[in-house]
Amino acid sequence: EVYLVESGGGLIQPGGSLRLSCAASGFTVSSNYMSWVRQASGRGLEWVSVIYSGGSTYYADSVKGRFTISRDTSKNTLYLQMNSLKLEDTAVYYCARGGKYNWNDWGQGTLVTVSS
């Protein structure tokens, strides 16, 4: 059984930093395509970042240069380092696992609130 459990969300001031974690079980993170997808309250889904099994990383223009996706093989965990946070980064952040083109498995999400 595949499980994805996000953590690390919370209340942070604009300009601050936060690191999200996604602990995985039932599969190997480093052998899969792993993404972060976010959803502001009452809004639609927005893809944030992906790390390919080979290690390549890609970002949405809205977070490029501020967010960094990474993984720890020994902990089988995916991360999202978020710097220079803006009000518009407020959202539930989901980690998701899938093939290269879409995502089969999702975590329950962690809420990030950027507010002064």
Place this chain on the structure above:
Amino acid sequence: EVVLTQSPGTLSLSPGERATLSCRASQSVSSSYLAWYQQKPGQAPRLLIYGASSRATGIPDRFSGSGSGTDFTLTISRLEPEDFAVYYCQQYGSSQYTFGQGTKLEIK
């Protein structure tokens, strides 16, 4: 960036009826790269359809996907009470991913 436009924004139907949801892309999308998700309140999205027409594991056969190029459709043949939710289309292209804005399927 490929923009996906879903219509209608809200669809009001009754259980047992047929639902047809549309997803139009601003430029041609490979069928292999088009997916549909269902999301219920307070829950994560669930993959329904990938490759434009292939059902994901465990998805009932009342859900079907079709289309090519810039026009894609999700059809639910006979609505069950649990099908009322928000539906998103999603595409991949050049290591970027975009979602449509969603169609809310509500009970009439």
